[in-house]
């Protein structure tokens with residue numbers, strides 16, 4: 098079912114349909130404002146929005162925003178959804194009436210789908226959109242005449258300025274209240290079509306001849322048909338030798354022949370299409386040489402905004418959470434047991450923080466991408482990079498996801514919904530997390546200087562760049578491989594309309610951002626809370642009296658003179674972690690990660706990184722008994738250059754040795770191997786949850802986890818061996 | 825013998841020609857629905873940076889097509 102909105106019997110279901118870029122979403126936003134929810138059509142990852150408003154006389158309306166489509170002979174999953182609903186009168190989303198949004202500046206093209214819908218016997222209002230543009234371009238329309246010829250109400254509106262929207266609402270009310278049966282029809286079927294339609298009608302509860310014809314055309318993929326119904330249709334099509342594709346083209350041409358004169362009669366267009374601003378802008382933006390560079394420039398800008406946004410908002414989230422945690426502690430400490438306070442502050446609130454840190458990034462990224470989409474630029478990027486991305490099993494739209502992945506994979510993966518072909522979309526989703534996201538940066542900042550203590554700043558910066566390059570290569574390489582192994586029968590199309598450049602409509606942009614953030618939070622908070630609670634449990638409890646043992650070990654160390662009394666608290670925290678289940682787990686996996694050069698402490702670091710990769714640093718602070726030092730260093734971090742941060746941690750790490758062999762843990766080989774591991778492994782639970790949500794199955798998330806993990810393991814191992822060999 | 829018609833990819837940048845028919849019915853369906861009709865004048869605006877895709881203009885509508893898609897459009901000479 099759609100979203101979580103309850104629809105009672107009395108609610109009027111109004112479907113909003115039209116070609117892509119006709120301004121459907123704008124009209125939808127105008128009519129419903131914030132009273133909207135995004136959901137998926139059952140069984141497919143096609144997004145649908147449902148909004149609410151009330152007609153003047155009090156009738157409640159559920160407005161369903163269907164995906165844009167060019168005709169009822171669909172080529173993409175998006176378009177198919179529309180046919181599946183309109184061809185099935187018992188579908189829960191089957192509308193009581195339709196509002197068809199058409200761009201009046203290119204009316205002819207839009208009337209194809211409109212006249213098809215007319216033949217389905219659903220009351221339909223034609224909303225001629227973009228009246229403001231029509232006026233500016235000198236296009237004159239006669240709505241009354243058009244309405245008479247098409248036998249349907251016509252309203253001339255502007256989604257942008259809001260012109261005539263009250264009339265549209267009134268037209269909906271009139272049509273809803275009307276007692277006259279709706280009986281518009283447009284297309285006269287030819288003999289072949291009639292025979293098929295009649296045959297279908299004899300076997301099915303026939304609601305309408307054209308709907309019957311559609312069943313025959315689309316029998317192979319309509320999911321509401323039972324196997325028996327499918328077989329019946331198969332027989333009908335075979336015995337009557339129905340040539341579906343040819344008939345579709347025929348029908349389309351006949352419809353054009355029929356409505357072209359109507360458009361000529363009712364819409365006065367300027368005789369030649371002038372060279373417009375859009376053409377002049379495109380001469381530069383899609384230029385064969387400058388175009389790609391300008392795009393990379395734009396993406397770099399997007400990336401930088403998000404990068405700095407993360408630096409700033411990350412700090413806010415950090416201080417807000419610190420404040421919240423402190424407050425909770427003082428509030429709860431007197432009234433509840435220690436472990437309860439600990440669970441709430443380190444388990445629940447930590448999970449809350451895990452969700453919260455992503456919110457500003459998602460908001461910023463969806464803001465910028467929505468802006469680029471609104472002005473019409475994204476379609477150009479798709480055109481320019483389609484060829485290149487197809488070599489790697491993706492399509493032009495994937496480039497936006499990959500580059501957004503440089504900020505954060507979570508919103509990047511959510512953005513892949515614009516990719517029509519399922520295989521190309523899946524590959525994009527699977528490879529995007531290879532791109533180094535902003536959460537990896539703090540880890541790189543610690544590990545690079547530890548791995549190469551004698552190198553200078555310049556070398557470190559190069560290694561840093563190499564980590565990004567590694568991510569890009571891994572993404573493209575795996576795309577190439579996945580493309581070879583995955584089979585898809587779905588045809589892939591580019592055939593894409595490039596919209597006119599327009600100034601953004603801020604209401605659209607704003608509503609998109611709100612929707613994206615709300616969607617993310619509602620999708621991930623449960624699993625994330627679950628995982629953080631589990632991690633909290635693992636690192637707080639262990640076999641036996643963990644706290645007692647830790648206290649004792651710390652006391653022994655201090656007595657033996659290994660540590661000063663002043664760090665007793667930190668020392669105890671470190672031992673507590675060591676004796677906990679997490680510590681045990683770290684030690685259990687040590688044999689597995691030892692070939693890469695890691696010890697059990699790094700094991701714990703890797704495990705805890707599932708919260709978010711940057712948690713590696715704070716875990717290391719605890720392990721090296723630097724918990725209190727860490728907080729101070731975090732605070733001072735703002736004034737230092739990136740590689741100078743976390744100095745006490747880096748000093749400690751550089752000194753540490755393996756317990757058995759007494760060799761240094763952080764040799765260049767271990768450090769570089771760990772860097773490769775962090776660049777390639779899938780260590781982000783939010784991403785995994787989003788991948789599951791977007792693909793509909795845990796299967797793909799698990800596959801991705803295993804694939805990225807194996808690749809990371811093998812390449813880290815090779816790195817470790819190679820560097821050891823050279824050194 | 826039938827004369828071979830030109831196809832869309834053979835147009836040079838900013839050259840125009842009239843479409844006569846399509847060779848692939850399923851693409852024909854898509855293209856006609858997007859406003860590319862037999863008889864329409866198609867202008868080749870430019871080719872994509874990495875080749876293999878075309879920016880065309882038909883009746884004031886701007887479209888991007890892959891070369892496989894463009895090859896199915898036959899033109900008059």
Ligand SMILES: Nc1nc2c(ncn2[C@@H]2O[C@H](COP(=O)(O)OP(=O)(O)OP(=O)(O)O)[C@@H](O)[C@H]2O)c(=O)[nH]1
Nearest residue numbers: 117118119120121122123165227255256257471602
């Ligand atoms: N000038 C003007 N622009 C409009 C009007 N309605 C929509 N637009 C703009 O047209 C563009 C496309 O509008 P959308 O509402 O996203 O179109 P859509 O039909 O939902 O497109 P898809 O989301 O691709 O299906 C946006 O840039 C809108 O701001 C209008 O009445 N006048």
